[in-house]
Amino acid sequence: MKKINRISAQLASFLKPLKNFKNLKLLKIPTILTIIFALSSCSDYLDVRPENQILLDDFWQKGSDVEAVVLACYRAMQEDAFMYRLITWGELRSDNVIAAGSAGDAEKQINNVNILATNGNCSWASFYMVINYCNLVLKYAPVVVERDPNFTESDRQAKEAEVLAIRSLCYFYLVRTFRDVPLVLEATISDDQVLFVPQSSPEEVLKKITEDLLQAETWAMSSYATPRDTKGRITKDAIRAILADVYLWKQEYTACIDYCDKLINATTTLGFAGTTVERPKYELIEDDLFSFDIFDNGNASESIFELQFSSEKWNAAVYDFYGHSGTIGQMTTTALYAEGETLYKTADMRKVDYIRFPKSDGGEYPIFKYMGSRMGENAYLYKATTANWIFYRITDVMLMKAEALVQLNRSETDLKEALHIVNTTYVRANPSQLEGDTIKYEENANAVSMEKLVLLERQRELIFEGKRWFDLVRHSERKNSTGELVDYVMTKYTANQSTIRSKLSVMNALYLPIHADELKVNPLLKQNPYYQTSSTIEKN
Numbered sequence: 125m126k127k128i129n130r131i132s133a134q135l136a137s138f139l140k141p142l143k144n145f146k147n148l149k150l151l152k153i154p155t156i157l158t159i160i161f162a163l164s165s166c167s168d169y170l171d172v173r174p175e176n177q178i179l180l181d182d183f184w185q186k187g188s189d190v191e192a193v194v195l196a197c198y199r200a201m202q203e204d205a206f207m208y209r210l211i212t213w214g215e216l217r218s219d220n221v222i223a224a225g226s227a228g229d230a231e232k233q234i235n236n237v238n239i240l241a242t243n244g245n246c247s248w249a250s251f252y253m254v255i256n257y258c259n260l261v262l263k264y265a266p267v268v269v270e271r272d273p274n275f276t277e278s279d280r281q282a283k284e285a286e287v288l289a290i291r292s293l294c295y296f297y298l299v300r301t302f303r304d305v306p307l308v309l310e311a312t313i314s315d316d317q318v319l320f321v322p323q324s325s326p327e328e329v330l331k332k333i334t335e336d337l338l339q340a341e342t343w344a345m346s347s348y349a350t351p352r353d354t355k356g357r358i359t360k361d362a363i364r365a366i367l368a369d370v371y372l373w374k375q376e377y378t379a380c381i382d383y384c385d386k387l388i389n390a391t392t393t394l395g396f397a398g399t400t401v402e403r404p405k406y407e408l409i410e411d412d413l414f415s416f417d418i419f420d421n422g423n424a425s426e427s428i429f430e431l432q433f434s435s436e437k438w439n440a441a442v443y444d445f446y447g448h449s450g451t452i453g454q455m456t457t458t459a460l461y462a463e464g465e466t467l468y469k470t471a472d473m474r475k476v477d478y479i480r481f482p483k484s485d486g487g488e489y490p491i492f493k494y495m496g497s498r499m500g501e502n503a504y505l506y507k508a509t510t511a512n513w514i515f516y517r518i519t520d521v522m523l524m525k526a527e528a529l530v531q532l533n534r535s536e537t538d539l540k541e542a543l544h545i546v547n548t549t550y551v552r553a554n555p556s557q558l559e560g561d562t563i564k565y566e567e568n569a570n571a572v573s574m575e576k577l578v579l580l581e582r583q584r585e586l587i588f589e590g591k592r593w594f595d596l597v598r599h600s601e602r603k604n605s606t607g608e609l610v611d612y613v614m615t616k617y618t619a620n621q622s623t624i625r626s627k628l629s630v631m632n633a634l635y636l637p638i639h640a641d642e643l644k645v646n647p648l649l650k651q652n653p654y655y656q657t658s659s660t661i662e663k664n
Contacts, residue, residue: 180313184264187275190283197257197290198357201431205250207441207513211455212245213301213636214590219612220457220583224488227454237624241637241655248301248639251294252308258287258294259311285344286358292333292340293366293515299329300373300594303635303652307332322648330374337367355423355430356512361387361405362429365516368524373598377528384525387428387518406518408552415477416497422512428521430514439494439510446491446588449506452484453491457587458616462489468584474553478587480504493588519549519585526578531602533571540565542574546581553584597634606631630654 183189200206215221216234223235230244239246265280298305304323309332312319324332341363347354364383371380390405407425409417418424422432433439447453457479461467468475480492481502494511498504526542533539547562568574582595596609610628617624627633632654643649 180260180264184268184271186272187268187279190261190265190268190275190280193257193261194283194286197254197261197287198431199437200250200254200257201290202433202437202439203250203253204440205247206254207431207439208445209245209250209301210297210513210590211441211445213297214593215588216455216593217613218592218596219616220461220587220592221455221491222458222616224452224454224456225486226452231454236620237627237633239637239655241640241643241651243637243639246636246639248298248305248642251298255291255294255308256312258291259309260313261287263311263313281343282345285340285342285363288336288340289344289358289363289366292336292370295329295333296366296370296373299326299333300597301636302638304650305329306646306649320646320648323650330370333370334367334374337363337370341367352423352432355427356432358429361390362516365428365521368521369516372524372528373601375531375602377532380528381525381532384521384528387521388525406521408518408548410552412473412555413497414552415473415493418514418517419494419511420497420507424517426518427514428516428518430512430517433510433512435509437510439513442494442511442513446494448495452486452488456488456490459483459487459489460615467580467587469554471556472550472553472584473555474584474587476501491588514589520582520589520591522548523578523582523585527575527582530571530574530578536569539569539571539574542578543568546577549581549585600631600634604631606634609634 212231212234216223216231223232227235233239233243234245262284265283268275269277269280295305295307303326306321307324307329308321310317340358341360344358344360344363346360348357348359364386368380368383368387371377371383387406391402392405394401394403406428408414409424409426414424418426422430443453445453445455462475462479462481462483477498478491478493480490480495483489492498492504496505496507522545526545529538529542529545543563543565551557551562563577568577579595579599583592586592596612600606600609606628610625613628614621614625632652635652635654637652637655638649643651
């Protein structure tokens with residue numbers, strides 16, 4: 125009984141933030157608790173299953189039941205384990221951050237490139253939990269259409285579009301982090317299911333992701349009842365942003381540009397003084413407070429998709445890793461990027477908006493992005509509420525397009541358009557520059573220089589947003605070499621440089637090992653060759 129009470133308390137905590145979605149009033153909380161209790165009974169990623177089939181059959185009766193599990197997908201993404209990995213996988217391995225003294229041992233080992241298969245950050249369980257919720261919706265939503273006359277085919281398609289996109293986003297993170305991963309497309313719902321799923325190749329996973337996203341794009345909602353839900357739930361535009369990212373990773377540059385343009389050129393109609401005016405749907409914030417609007421207020425005009433947090437569900441990953449008032453986070457940035465002009469020019473507002481100055485008494489430069497607002501020189505106000513987590517915003521998409529244009533390099537026009545995009549984000553952050561004092565084409569008039577410039581501007585604009593390591597790996601995959609990645613990452617190390625350089629010289633080392641526990645549970649999994657230490661790993 126004590127165990128049941130403890131689990132029930134955990135589930136109540138899990139579900140409570142769902143009421144931030146306006147339509148939660150439709151949900152039956154006791155029924156949700158039944159299914160989530162069943163889904164949360166086991167810890168292994170492929171062993172997430174309910175106690176029996178009857179519970180599931182009894183649950184899926186109305187459209188509100190489908191909505192409950194769709195919302196559970198978002199809620200599972202808010203969980204600390206999921207969020208910690210977005211930052212650890214996307215930032216900690218890069219040159220943007222270093223593990224501070226307060227970091228845990230697992231994070232320090234990742235930072236020091238001493239990565240073992242027993243490191244907790246190598247667990248993918250939180251991502252497969254979300255995937256299983258998505259698979260449940262895909263399995264049972266058609267059943268609800270037959271049972272609930274008010275739940276129509278178009279309703280089913282809209283809900284399935286959300287979970288297809290969420291599942292695809294999860295797999296996109298997994299394939300970029302581990303490379304070869306199990307492609308689980310069926311819901312785990314009973315004890316007699318075969319739970320051993322082998323890994324699929326990156327090509328197979330990316331192919332399935334693309335197919336699902338294209339289907340989801342046709343079914344998804346364009347918007348929801350509130351701006352918060354429109355920014356915080358999957359829409360057609362959120363799907364288009366993911367597709368642009370996937371196409372860029374797959375080196376399908378024309379398709380990437382096409383999907384970037386769908387977002388860059390999107391417009392919205394506004395009523396004004398009895399007339400209507402068309403404006404860019406994702407309009408850049410041009411005033412000096414753009415960082416405040418995007419990261420402090422949240423759900424800004426240029427945001428496409430961001431995970432919503434509140435006082436009832438705190439963004440603990442940002443709070444713990446990046447710090448809070450009076451406390452330096454478990455990750456800080458390097459002196460090289462904080463001092464001088466290696467990354468930012470002195471006048472670039474992003475430098476002082478994203479990094480807190482002056483350095484601490486211990487010589488550390490705390491991360492300030494997502495933390496609050498800068499009130500003046502060396503004056504920072506930490507927000508009392510918690511930050512959302514931005515998956516995609518329009519400047520990210522613009523710079524994806526710039527990267528794709530450079531790779532196509534069909535003519536000088538492509539390079540000049542890429543430079544124009546870079547200058548758009550650069551000038552926005554450097555308003556004190558003299559008119560016309562932009563980055564010059566003559567200084568970057570070839571594909572090699574322009575490629576480096578775009579990569580640099582992505583780093584300046586998207587630093588600490590979980591993008592940098594994946595940018596570097598994508599760059600390495602394109603060149604089939606870790607050389608430039610190693611040069612970037614080595615800038616944060618002062619000790620053991622030759623050892624770290626040697627470790628990162630192997631392409632397989634760019635991907636994490638499969639956690640040792642997963643190898644024991646699933647005999648069909650094969651460890652990344654770089655991390656194999658024995659040909660006889662014990663399995664049970």
